[in-house]
Amino acid sequence: MHDLKHLDAEAKKLMMELEGKTLKPRERAAIPPQEMPAQDAQKRIGNMNEVARGYTEAQVRLESMRCLQCKNAPCIKGCPVEIDIPRFIKHAEDGKFAESLAVIKESSLLPAICGRVCPQETQCQEFCTVGKMLKDVNKAVSIGRIERYVADVELHGGNPIMPEVASPTGKRVAIVGSGPAGITAAADIRKAGHEVTIFEAFHKPGGVMVYGIPEFRLPKAIVEYEINNLKQMGVEIKTNFLVGRTRKLRDLIDKDGYNAVFIGSGAGLPKFMHIEGENLIGVLSANEYLTRSNLMKAYNREHAHTPIFVSRVVGVLGGGNVAMDAARTAVRLGAEKVYVVYRRTEKEMPARVEEVAHAKEEGVEFLLLQSPKRILGNEKQQVRAMEVLSYKLGEPDDSGRRRPIAIEGSERELPVDTVIVSIGNDSNPLLEKTTEGLATNKWGNIIINDDCSTSIDRIYAGGDIVLGAATVILAMGQGRKAAASINALLASESGD
Amino acid sequence: MNRILAKRQLSDEVFLMKIEAPLIAQERQPGQFIILQLDTDFGERIPLTIADADPEEGSITIIFQTVGNTSHRLAAMETGDAIENLLGPLGHPTDIRKYGKVVCVGGGIGVAPLHPIAKAMKEAGNEVTIIIGARNRKLVIFEEEMGRIADKLIVCTDDGSYGRKALVTGPLKEVCETWNPDLAVAIGPPIMMKFCAETTRPFGVHTLVSLNTIMIDGTGMCGGCRVTVGGETKFVCVDGPEFDGHLVDFDNMMLRLGTYTREEEADHHACHLDLALEEDHGNA
Ligand SMILES: Cc1cc2nc3c(=O)[nH]c(=O)nc-3n(C[C@H](O)[C@H](O)[C@H](O)COP(=O)(O)OP(=O)(O)OC[C@H]3O[C@@H](n4cnc5c(N)ncnc54)[C@H](O)[C@@H]3O)c2cc1C
Ligand SMILES: Cc1cc2nc3c(=O)[nH]c(=O)nc-3n(C[C@H](O)[C@H](O)[C@H](O)COP(=O)(O)OP(=O)(O)OC[C@H]3O[C@@H](n4cnc5c(N)ncnc54)[C@H](O)[C@@H]3O)c2cc1C
Ligand code: SF4
Ligand code: SF4
Ligand code: FES
Numbered sequence: 148m149h150d151l152k153h154l155d156a157e158a159k160k161l162m163m164e165l166e167g168k169t170l171k172p173r174e175r176a177a178i179p180p181q182e183m184p185a186q187d188a189q190k191r192i193g194n195m196n197e198v199a200r201g202y203t204e205a206q207v208r209l210e211s212m213r214c215l216q217c218k219n220a221p222c223i224k225g226c227p228v229e230i231d232i233p234r235f236i237k238h239a240e241d242g243k244f245a246e247s248l249a250v251i252k253e254s255s256l257l258p259a260i261c262g263r264v265c266p267q268e269t270q271c272q273e274f275c276t277v278g279k280m281l282k283d284v285n286k287a288v289s290i291g292r293i294e295r296y297v298a299d300v301e302l303h304g305g306n307p308i309m310p311e312v313a314s315p316t317g318k319r320v321a322i323v324g325s326g327p328a329g330i331t332a333a334a335d336i337r338k339a340g341h342e343v344t345i346f347e348a349f350h351k352p353g354g355v356m357v358y359g360i361p362e363f364r365l366p367k368a369i370v371e372y373e374i375n376n377l378k379q380m381g382v383e384i385k386t387n388f389l390v391g392r393t394r395k396l397r398d399l400i401d402k403d404g405y406n407a408v409f410i411g412s413g414a415g416l417p418k419f420m421h422i423e424g425e426n427l428i429g430v431l432s433a434n435e436y437l438t439r440s441n442l443m444k445a446y447n448r449e450h451a452h453t454p455i456f457v458s459r460v461v462g463v464l465g466g467g468n469v470a471m472d473a474a475r476t477a478v479r480l481g482a483e484k485v486y487v488v489y490r491r492t493e494k495e496m497p498a499r500v501e502e503v504a505h506a507k508e509e510g511v512e513f514l515l516l517q518s519p520k521r522i523l524g525n526e527k528q529q530v531r532a533m534e535v536l537s538y539k540l541g542e543p544d545d546s547g548r549r550r551p552i553a554i555e556g557s558e559r560e561l562p563v564d565t566v567i568v569s570i571g572n573d574s575n576p577l578l579e580k581t582t583e584g585l586a587t588n589k590w591g592n593i594i595i596n597d598d599c600s601t602s603i604d605r606i607y608a609g610g611d612i613v614l615g616a617a618t619v620i621l622a623m624g625q626g627r628k629a630a631a632s633i634n635a636l637l638a639s640e641s642g643d
Numbered sequence: 644m645n646r647i648l649a650k651r652q653l654s655d656e657v658f659l660m661k662i663e664a665p666l667i668a669q670e671r672q673p674g675q676f677i678i679l680q681l682d683t684d685f686g687e688r689i690p691l692t693i694a695d696a697d698p699e700e701g702s703i704t705i706i707f708q709t710v711g712n713t714s715h716r717l718a719a720m721e722t723g724d725a726i727e728n729l730l731g732p733l734g735h736p737t738d739i740r741k742y743g744k745v746v747c748v749g750g751g752i753g754v755a756p757l758h759p760i761a762k763a764m765k766e767a768g769n770e771v772t773i774i775i776g777a778r779n780r781k782l783v784i785f786e787e788e789m790g791r792i793a794d795k796l797i798v799c800t801d802d803g804s805y806g807r808k809a810l811v812t813g814p815l816k817e818v819c820e821t822w823n824p825d826l827a828v829a830i831g832p833p834i835m836m837k838f839c840a841e842t843t844r845p846f847g848v849h850t851l852v853s854l855n856t857i858m859i860d861g862t863g864m865c866g867g868c869r870v871t872v873g874g875e876t877k878f879v880c881v882d883g884p885e886f887d888g889h890l891v892d893f894d895n896m897m898l899r900l901g902t903y904t905r906e907e908e909a910d911h912h913a914c915h916l917d918l919a920l921e922e923d924h925g926n927a
Contacts, residue, residue, distance in 0.1 A: 348730065348860070348862050349860065350680055350683050350688075350727075350728040350730075351683065386728070387728050387729055387730040388666075388730075389730060389731075389733070389862060392670065392731070392732055392733060393666050393667065393670065393730075393731065393732070394666060394670065415860075415862070415863070415864035416863055416864065417864070417865065417866045419866065419876060421876070425876065426869060426870070426871050426876060426892075426895055426899065428898055428899055428901070428902050429902075431866075431867070432865060432866040432867070434864055434865045434866065435859060435865035435866055435867040438859055438860065438864070438865055439859065443685075443687070443688070443859070444684065444685055447685070450684075450685045451685045451687075452685060452686055452687035452712050452713060453686075453687045453688070453859075454903040456902065456903070527898065528894075528895060528898045528899075575862065575863050575864065576863070576881075577862065577863060577881065
């Protein structure tokens with residue numbers, strides 16, 4: 148069904164019929180939504196390669212024809228960085244991919260990444276007129292897939308558009324963290340001619356995009372490509388540097404002479420459920436499991452020195468993207484059976500629809516309206532089972548989602564040998580603890596003003612450390628905003 | 644670049660290395676550690692305590708035992724070689740102040756991480772008794788350095804080949820009985836720390852232990868290093884590495900240390916094969 152050759156042939160046939168015709172809106176909406184070609188499920192569970200292979204040229208042009216070029220363009224307000232969606236899609240329809248990408252790059256720095264990982268169905272595509280006409284958000288114009296296609300054209304040998312860097316201002320800015328927020332802020336600040344240094348705790352830059360999101364969803368080569376572009380712009384990247392420990396945050400300004408700092412340190416503190424048995428052997432956070440596999444390349448058992456837990460039956464707790472990534476990684480690492488255990492129903496699951504569908508195709512089994520009460524171990528304190536409790540949905544809570552209510556007496560044992568806890572991340576408290584006067588809220592998120600400034604003069608923040616675990620595009624959007632504020636601050640001070 | 648400035652073999656399995664790391668040398672405090680990785684693509688990240696530092700020279704000293712793949716490969720490196728990745732200083736520094744009488748107990752390689760703490764305790768005006776223990780004479784390290792710090796030094800070996808024939812818990816009990824220490828610091832293999840804590844418990848002597856769990860990031864991101872302390876989950880890399888020894892669930896911690904034993908053994912085996920092959924080639 149997702150076979151590339153077949154999908155391409157169908158698209159070409161239809162293209163021949165439609166090319167050159169002036170289409171009415173009804174006719175555009177009648178074009179079948181283009182399926183994403185994907186690796187066959189049976190094959191892909193044996194490798195780490197990207198699952199979604201990307202549209203073919205005929206497909207991307209057909210999908211672009213589905214766009215009605217709405218005057219009011221409701222899709223734009225669904226995009227956190229307000230990409231001019233109809234305009235880039237129009238160029239793609241005409242096969243002018245470089246022009247199309249140029250439109251996207253006016254607003255977004257990382258289209259190849261966002262085109263892959265944005266939760267489009269709750270952002271741009273949620274508001275799409277075509278989706279509304281067809282009464283199904285999954286039949287909206289596939290804005291993200293088109294975005295990915297035009298971005299990939301550049302990656303695959305097109306001419307990269309190098310942003311221009313203004314002449315040196317003599318000012319220096321430090322960036323903490325090299326995730327999407329940090330990368331974006333660095334690029335925008337560098338463009339204004341300031342010197343920029345990124346400090347990254349890990350040995351590789353990229354943030355969650357390299358240590359969390361797996362290769363089969365976001366190839367690491369793409370992140371590396373973006374990092375290389377940054378370096379070519381003259382941004383310096385210092386890895387193995389933990390701000391707060393290697394150097395105190397304030398010292399970057401007071402002792403090292405940086406004129407401003409942007410904090411994009413992410414939300415890296417794994418939540419646990421605080422239930423009995425959580426420290427048994429075989430209970431891991433998704434962060435640990437995914438970091439071992441992605442960043443440390445433990446899936447490559449032949450070359451990597453970092454081991455990874457060998458599992459037969461895995462229970463993944465949670466229903467977000469992180470849970471899907473952990474479950475699908477476990478499948479690829481050879482688990483015989485993988486369950487996703489989630490308290491609510493599929494409708495409430497925060498994971499992207501595409502990831503849930505892919506997980507199912509790969510044999511992951513969803514145990515919905517269930518939650519573990521405790522984890523049971525054997526005499527060697529190794530996990531042997533989870534005791535799960537069934538739930539039903541009650542009244543909506545503050546978040547508007549219906550609250551799950553435990554059904555008393557419904558406990559049962561689910562035999563598993565591994566439990567991967569993927570119930571989300573809080574903010575890492577390290578910077579707060581080592582920096583006097585850095586204001587945070589009760590979840591440990593840094594508090595910012597409208598211009599992304601923090602409680603400390605010259606220090607700005609954005610991304611997950613401010614928003615809590617959010618999305619790549621939101622982190623990017625905040626990186627942009629903070630960069631604009633920092634650039635304005637520095638410009639106002641260069642009055643000599 | 645983190646160049647190796649000096650290398651010394653202290654015993655069959657124990658090596659000392661001085662490494663160029665100017666920023667870490669400036670910021671580090673007793674009780675803190677680093678994480679190093681030998682190659683960016685496939686290397687493992689391993690934690691090692693900062694045994695000493697020289698801010699002027701911009702260097703730190705590590706002392707490590709060869710146990711598995713990475714420590715063996717590190718031991719095979721020479722002065723002038725560079726370590727690709729070095730992160731630190733990590734962890735919560737030791738709470739150094741004047742307690743009065745402090746007994747410091749180091750077992751095996753644990754003597755290395757104990758050294759900066761003992762030194763700082765002495766400098767803070769404490770009276771310091773140091774007990775160092777090892778399986779046999781060849782494994783005793785840092786005797787001279789510790790001798791310079793200690794008001795009283797007791798050396799013991801399991802087999803009696805040097806010093807007193809005893810486990811460290813023997814002299815520790817006597818010290819508790821006769822000297823009334825205000826604080827005990829015990830660092831060494833988990834089993835030793837567990838029994839040191841059991842030894843001091845009846846005397847009500849507050850006892851710090853430094854835990855050596857498995858780690859990846861060392862920044863609080865993965866939770867792989869977690870232990871149960873007083874019924875609560877703590878992350879050793881950020882909340883520790885030092886904890887109240889009377890509250891640590893050592894049995895769970897020891898079992899968790901074995902989480903990857905099977906896989907590590909396979910890797911260790913492969914690494915010895917590699918090294919053997921390299922030697923063969925070197926000879927050819
Ligand atoms: C498994 C997983 C799957 C996800 N899937 C999706 C998805 O499909 N779509 C989507 O939109 N979002 C997804 N997300 C969320 C998304 O990745 C994050 O919202 C986004 O990466 C946040 O970006 P950031 O720049 O704020 O921080 P991060 O990407 O977290 O980067 C922060 C960086 O800062 C470094 N750092 C932290 N503290 C310090 C310090 N003190 N000194 C120096 N460096 C420091 C960290 O090592 C890290 O590299 C996923 C997240 C996870 C964990
Ligand atoms: C905060 C901290 C400070 C430390 N300081 C020192 C030090 O100063 N000197 C020193 O020699 N060692 C120290 N260690 C222990 C050191 O990190 C391990 O010996 C090292 O990770 C082993 O790596 P490897 O690749 O050589 O062996 P591996 O192949 O990773 O492991 C070999 C065997 O050791 C076990 N193992 C793995 N990790 C650890 C660990 N962290 N502790 C104990 N056993 C382990 C494995 O289960 C396996 O059986 C410290 C550990 C921590 C957490
Ligand atoms: S960046 Fe994300 S939200 Fe914006 S248009 Fe692209 S896919 Fe949609
Ligand atoms: S709402 Fe949909 S159809 Fe309208 S312009 Fe946006 S993408 Fe095109
Ligand atoms: S080593 Fe990852 S949280 Fe401590």
